[in-house]
Amino acid sequence: MTERVTLAQGNGGRRMRELIAQVFVTAFGAAAPDTRVDAAIVGDPGGPLVLTTDGFTVQPLEFPGGDLGALAVHGSLNDLAVAGAEPRYLTLGVILEEGFEIEVLRRLVASFAREAAAANVRLVAGDTKVVPRGHGGGAYFTVTAAGVLARPGLTPAAPRPGDRLLVSGPLGDHGVAVMLAREDFGMSGDVRSDCAPVLGLCRALWPLPGLRFTRDPTRGGLAGVTHEIATACGHGIRLVDDSIPIRDQTRVICEMLGFDALTLACEGRVIAVVACDEAPRALRRWRNLPSGRDAAIIGTIVAGASTVVLETPLGGERIIEELDDDPLPRIC
């Protein structure tokens, strides 16, 4: 019989301790946090502390190229990396829905543990709650990540006219992979999520004095990040359509379903703004890494109003708007 989560496993008693031992301690092994205490002492971080917190509610919980566990680790640690920090610690809060399959939970937690170990980051605290059936989407993870500032000075206000915009790899894969898996299109595996750590990509650029800003284009995609930069720095951005890397498979699916790859989420890409003269160097550094093989220079910061404009082939120019909550067709 399938083992499932019960409400009693969230009541703080014996059943809960059993669940934690059975699932979490098993997964993390020696790296598991001390379950006997309610708070962790992590010691002097050795520099300015950088903190981020994120909730992960992806549906489906497992998709080609990743799952909730891996996404929770990368999503959190990537936020630290693009802020210029070396990640050190993680905490994990888990909210489970009554009736959730224990075996699936095991896989998700194992995935979390594996990715955290690979990133050399310690889980220092955790929490588990169970909500009644129908009150949750199976499992939600909430992660707080802490790191130490390694590359100060990266802010979206720093870019200035002439700076170049770089992207570390093809856009939109995560968004398309998750959407295909969620809607059960029966074509899983055609597009895999790009869910991956970006610390290596960030480290590669940190030594460059001309590095102004880095950000991972998650929700809202490239359109969201470029708007954020344009608004913060007070300059415009021009993107060159032809130069933006998008995989053929992703492009085809976007075209068929009417999605714009520029607004789809990535979970393993970095957008960087680099001074013009250092942009070729930044590009070389990225391309030397396996995760930056398809990196490209895709645009320029320009003087003028804070708008984002896409230069299309044949000399056209299109204003890129931020994604609306519910984009409705505008064309008659």
Added chain:
Amino acid sequence: MPHLVGQRLARAGRDCLMDGTARHGPPVARRLLVSGRVQGVGFRPFVHRLAHRLELDGWVRNEGGSVLIHVEGPRERVERFGAALVAQAPSASRAESIVTTDAVAQRKAGFVIDTSVSRVSVAVHLPPDLFVCEACLAEMNDHRARRHRYPFINCTQCGPRFTIIDGLPYDRARTTMAGFTLCPDCAREFETPGDRRFHAQPLACPRCGPRCLFEAGRTTIVDTDEALAATLAALNRAEIVAVKGIGGYHLFADACDPTAVARLRTRKGRPDKPLAVLFPTHEDDPLGPLSQWLTPSRSERDALLDPARPIVLVRRRAVGSAITNALDAMATSPPGERPPSDTTAELAAGIAPGLAEIGAMLPYSPLHHLLTRAFGRPLIATSGNVSGEPVLTDPDDARRRLAGIADAFLHHDRPIARPADDTVLRTSAGRLRPLRIGRGLAPLELEMPVALDAPVLATGGHMKTAIALGFGKRLVLSPHIGDLDSPRALLVFESLADDLQSLYGQRAVRLVCDAHPGYASSRWARARGLPVHTVPHHNAHAASITLDHPDVRDWLVFAWDGVGLGTDGTLWGGEALVGGPGRWQRAGSFMPFMPVGGERAAREPWRSAAALCWQAGLAFERPIERVHLARQAWQRGLNSPSTSAVGRLFDAAASLLLGLDHTSFEGQGPMWLEARAQGDGRAIDLPMISDGPLVRTDWRPLLVHLLDAELSIEQRAADFHETLAGAALVQAQHIAASSRIEAVGLGGGVFQNRRLVEAMSRQFSTAGFDLRTAQRIPVNDGGLSAGQMLEHAATVAVAARA
């Protein structure tokens, strides 16, 4: 001279308030305030000449946007002056009212044009650009005249206006001609009463006026005559030349050379969209050359010759007929009197693929006359822009943006204050209607039946946008701007919004925009910091058509278009609205369907076809790659918003009948479908389904009919039009049973379709309905801002009464 917009003089005569009392007695003094389109049309010089002829004393001056006249002299002659002011007014003027009051005699001998008083009032009227008049044309062709072959010749009766005016009152100092100092000869003409250039503000000659500049690669030619010769040589080599005109640049190419046309299409990335053609003209028979290729109707001939010199959609002759026709012409006309044009050339097939009509126009600027006369054959004259953007006006912008398209440039140095694309007209149901308001008609000045309490700006839609300024009962519609996806369109949109407000001296205190929050025009409105009112898309379409019919109170308007946001949050486009401005109720619609892919459905008709077939449980058999993906998305409702748009039904039919699955310009599906339809067409009965307060037409029997391969494509295309007209009639009859309806109106882009409008016109009048159509305002989104304004004014008026 035929006039497009109303009977200008007759109207002026009817509206004027003449104060004619006693016929005899001592000298009298009168003040006459003439309002309407009286600046920039030679009105003051005309008044001056008239006063001199009648030997009256006094003065005339521009007062804000009106003309104020003081005359004194014998009563009988003062009265003759008043009558002649109406009867003999310049042809381009349009006096709306003349208010006459008694005045105190000033007893100064002579009649003068007084210095303009810059006081802006609600009486401001902005003149449109005027085509070159016969007198100037004759002078330009006279080798003894000092303006022989001068491409910027103009007078008080002709020349650019709207596109050179920086501010009002209309004086040279407030135009883009301010930088050209008059030479002594021109200054003399400007100051000589009785001269046709007396107070002609843009007056110019080869010595002191604008000049042409030819550029191709490293070649630069500054001599105007040589520049024209180089332009002609380039065109004769099948090259593309960007030519600066009145309201912006055109791209010129030889319309009879398939290579040149194909080259233009490839470079512009415009594979199918019809290209406008500029035809040569002939002094004795202006439409003679054009008639060798096209078959204009009576009203189309009139429209082609209208002072607005619009683009008119005219049916072409059958291919091959040009040669026969030319041979006929040569056989019948005596030697030496043959038209100068090359009559044997065929128009390139690529000018308007899939269509039966050509967008034709006649030369309107002196420059166009010089070029077409020397070239002899029709010229492609398409907007000099990157597709969808407003026409380019600045030489530097043109050099940069058209570098990949034009082989050469013919610039000139008279700055263009604001762009105005060519106006486009099309006949339907025996009447010419604008598809696009532009050069020659813009700004379009209208009157609303209700007054606004304060100045308001309406921002229009997202595609084919035009904006409107409203103050009091007045409504001013801007020229066509374009699709607001590009930064240049937004820039033009912003500066035009600013220009209209400052030219008319009205600062908007509120903004009105479409209810769709994602339109660039709606976003712009929200970012202004002014109160914003939204108007549902189809209410604006409905209100827009009522502007042409102030006599009707209770309407049923069919608002059919591509897609617009409805009041229930879904996408409308096949609606029947009952009521009037400010009080529309949705009474009819179509059975909704779900084209997959959101905005992409507008460019890919197969998506609408697939949505209809799948919903009706029929096989969708177009060869679309990965169509199973789309079907899965459709089954799950993923990015497949529900719509009742008739425009999408047209798209579906274009896909199913013509195999047109992907389009390259807006409206291609419906246009191709209309062009393909032949014969009378048979209406298929479509059932209506009750849906709360609505009746919805079920399109399924029509879909089944479209798929009937036993019938010819031409027949099915004709049946499609007839069926939609019939469905509208059934809706109207049903709605009329429970609602008071005086007249039925047609609004929305679908009604650019001539066949549909004519089918409805026929079916509705047979059934006893009074069918009304738009006359001055485009039914497409180009007329949306006018409708928004009226809708808002009516809503405010209702609120004020309550």
